[in-house]
Amino acid sequence: MEQQKSVSNNSALATIISVFFFWGFVAASNGVLIPMLKKHFTLSQFESQLVDTAFFLAYGVGSIIYFLISRTFGDPFNKYGMKKGLVLGLIISAIGALLFIPAVSMNQYMFFLVGLFVIAFGFSLLQIVANPFVINLGDPAKGSFRLNLAGSINSLGTSLGPVIFGFALFGSARSEAVVDIGIDALKTPFLILSIVLLALAAFLAYSKLPSPKNEEVQEKSMGALQYPQLVLGMVAIFIYVGVEVAVGSNLGALLEDKSIKGIDHTQIAKYISLYWGSLMIGRWTGSISVFNFSEMTKKILNVVVPFIAFAVVLFFNYIREGDVSDLLIYSVWIVLFIIANFLAQEKPSKTLILFGLSATIMMIVGLFTSGDIALYSFMSAGLFCSVMWPCIFNLAIAGLGKYTTQGSSLLIMMIIGGAIIPPLQGKLSDSIGIQQSYWVAVVCFLFLAWYGYYVKQILQKQGIDYDNKSTSSH
Numbered sequence: 197m198e199q200q201k202s203v204s205n206n207s208a209l210a211t212i213i214s215v216f217f218f219w220g221f222v223a224a225s226n227g228v229l230i231p232m233l234k235k236h237f238t239l240s241q242f243e244s245q246l247v248d249t250a251f252f253l254a255y256g257v258g259s260i261i262y263f264l265i266s267r268t269f270g271d272p273f274n275k276y277g278m279k280k281g282l283v284l285g286l287i288i289s290a291i292g293a294l295l296f297i298p299a300v301s302m303n304q305y306m307f308f309l310v311g312l313f314v315i316a317f318g319f320s321l322l323q324i325v326a327n328p329f330v331i332n333l334g335d336p337a338k339g340s341f342r343l344n345l346a347g348s349i350n351s352l353g354t355s356l357g358p359v360i361f362g363f364a365l366f367g368s369a370r371s372e373a374v375v376d377i378g379i380d381a382l383k384t385p386f387l388i389l390s391i392v393l394l395a396l397a398a399f400l401a402y403s404k405l406p407s408p409k410n411e412e413v414q415e416k417s418m419g420a421l422q423y424p425q426l427v428l429g430m431v432a433i434f435i436y437v438g439v440e441v442a443v444g445s446n447l448g449a450l451l452e453d454k455s456i457k458g459i460d461h462t463q464i465a466k467y468i469s470l471y472w473g474s475l476m477i478g479r480w481t482g483s484i485s486v487f488n489f490s491e492m493t494k495k496i497l498n499v500v501v502p503f504i505a506f507a508v509v510l511f512f513n514y515i516r517e518g519d520v521s522d523l524l525i526y527s528v529w530i531v532l533f534i535i536a537n538f539l540a541q542e543k544p545s546k547t548l549i550l551f552g553l554s555a556t557i558m559m560i561v562g563l564f565t566s567g568d569i570a571l572y573s574f575m576s577a578g579l580f581c582s583v584m585w586p587c588i589f590n591l592a593i594a595g596l597g598k599y600t601t602q603g604s605s606l607l608i609m610m611i612i613g614g615a616i617i618p619p620l621q622g623k624l625s626d627s628i629g630i631q632q633s634y635w636v637a638v639v640c641f642l643f644l645a646w647y648g649y650y651v652k653q654i655l656q657k658q659g660i661d662y663d664n665k666s667t668s669s670h
Contacts (some may be wrong), residue, residue, distance in 0.1 A: 211400060212326055215282065216346045218289075218393065219319040220353030220472075224444070225361040226251060226312075227468035229382075231448035231461030236379050237305045241449055241630065245622035248445050249615040250309040251316045252437070256612025258320025263605055279400055281325035286397035289318030293390035297383050311386075323608065348483060351476035355469055355509050361385060362465025363516050420599035420606060425654050429592025429603075432647045433610035436584050438617025439640035443577040444471045445618045449630045450574065455566045456631065466513040470523055471575045473509035477530065478582020480505045485542055498537060502530050526572050529558075533579040544587040548648025555580035555641040559634055574634060577641075584644060591651045595660045 226247050234244035265272055272281075292314030299307035330346050364385040420426050451457045451464045484497045506527070513520050536554045540547040555577050562573035593603045617636065625633035 209330065211396065212282070212330055213346050213349045214396060215286070215322055215326055216350040217353035218389075218396075219322060220350040221357035221360075222315060222319070222389070223251065223441075224354035224357035224468065224472040227444050227447060227471070228358050228361050228461075228465055230445055231452070231464060232379075232382075233305065233308060234449075235461060239305070240622070241446070241625040241633075242619055242622040243305075244449075245442075245445060245619040246309060247312060248441050248618040250313045252441065252612060252614030254313045254316035255320045255323065256609055256615060258317045259324065259605070259609040259611070262321070262324055263609065266605075278325050281321055283397045283401045285318045285321035285325065286393050286400070287318070288321065289315045290390045290393035290397065292316070292318060293386045293393065296386035300379055300383050303379065320611075323611075348476070348480055351472075351479045352508075354472035355476050356512055358465045358468035358472065359512050359516055362468075420596055420603040423596055423599070423603070425594060425651050426592050426596060426599075426603045426606065428647055428651060428654075429588055430606055430610045432588045432592070432644060433585075433607050434613035435617070435640045435643055436581065436588055436613070437611050438613030439577070439637050439644075440475075440581045441614040442618040442621045442640075443574060443581075443634070443637055444468065446621055446625065446630060446633065447471055447575070449625065450571070450634075453630050456571050457567075466517050466520060466523065467571070467575070469513055470509055470526065471578045473505070474575060474578025475582045476509065477502050477505040478533065478579050481534075481537060482583040482586070495538075499534055502534055503527070506530055522568075525568060526575070529572055529576040529579065533576070536580070544591050545648045545652040547583060548587045548591075549645050551580040551584060552641045552643075552645025552648060556638055556645065559638045559641060563631065563634055563638070570631065574637075577637060580641075588644075588647070591648075591655070594655055595658050 230244050230247050233239065233247065234241070237243075262272075292311050295311035295314060296308065299311050326346070364381075447468060448461055448464050451459055451467055452461070457467075481498060481501050484494055484501060489497065510520050510523060513523070532554070536550050540550045558573045558576045558580070562570045565573065589604075589607060592607055593600050596603045617640065621633045621636040624636060
């Protein structure tokens, strides 16, 4: 009986982990979609960044609606079961993917934004449900390991998304001429995405998989807002998600700049993939501390794992591109990340300070140089962003006690930063140029470094010495 339950849990975990993959896949593929829509509809950089606004606004709207329903009528997924929440989210996202077919026929930019909004609205429900679902599938003491595994697969999705999506749209870059296709080419990949999401929903709905419920009682008052670490942490999450998305989403326009690469949107997939792959590199490295390795083994793995992850990104790009030798120079920035990671000593506040300052320096280097040095300096933001989420999250909810769940839900709402900061950078780009628009990233990373410093002072005043390890994945 116990063995059957274990097999059932493992099947459920495999299915849910695939869900993590797909929401990472779609979010990162926006980096390839944005330049294509920009050219087709002759959009300004600001207008093109509304893709991210539609996508991440849906996360915020979904979280707020769920929050209000939970406070008024009680947690619906706790009442009806987490499995049904996952099925509902997958169906909504599948409908959003199908909306791309009439959007292509109508040839209106707004309809593409509506489709993306619906896809992400379904993903917001998946985000709310999937994390506690994974924790409840088995021994709670090993819940963090399962979340790290799921987070790593999410990062794999963000790395492969641009590669596979780019192949579906433009074919193999190995051919001498990559064809710049029309907007009709979007129908097939989004139809396939819809079918896959519906298949996952059907598998969950009709299989005899466990449907755990969150037994934790939520606080009705808004007492979490009395804690300054949470309030500032909400701002930090808003800025973190915003800058992470903005750097990647504006990368397509940056690559078209003649002082950087001077290539068109049919050739950018491998660079978008490497940016999101940078987050995978960092998160795989951050997952090392979950295992009970000796200190020496951990030190060795902290050097080896980033390059293994880098090799994975290169391999999948090689399948499509053929020649990826120009990406090898990125090893220099990976070495800088490894050094910063050792100096951070797995402490949340110290990690935020060091990674925030490192990212700031890299953005400034990118602003005042050109070519590959500028490009890879900007792209290294992915490396330094990679483990910021758990650092901010852990520091923000430290000491909240009975308000911890409420604080967590408020932090999830701040994912909406991905809807606001990218178009702000796009608007600035229309005025001062795409390269100089990365001053937005400088300001964001400086704030995150400051939060790491200031929140430690706040927690110390509250008698909390928060030096727990912080390298779990988002």
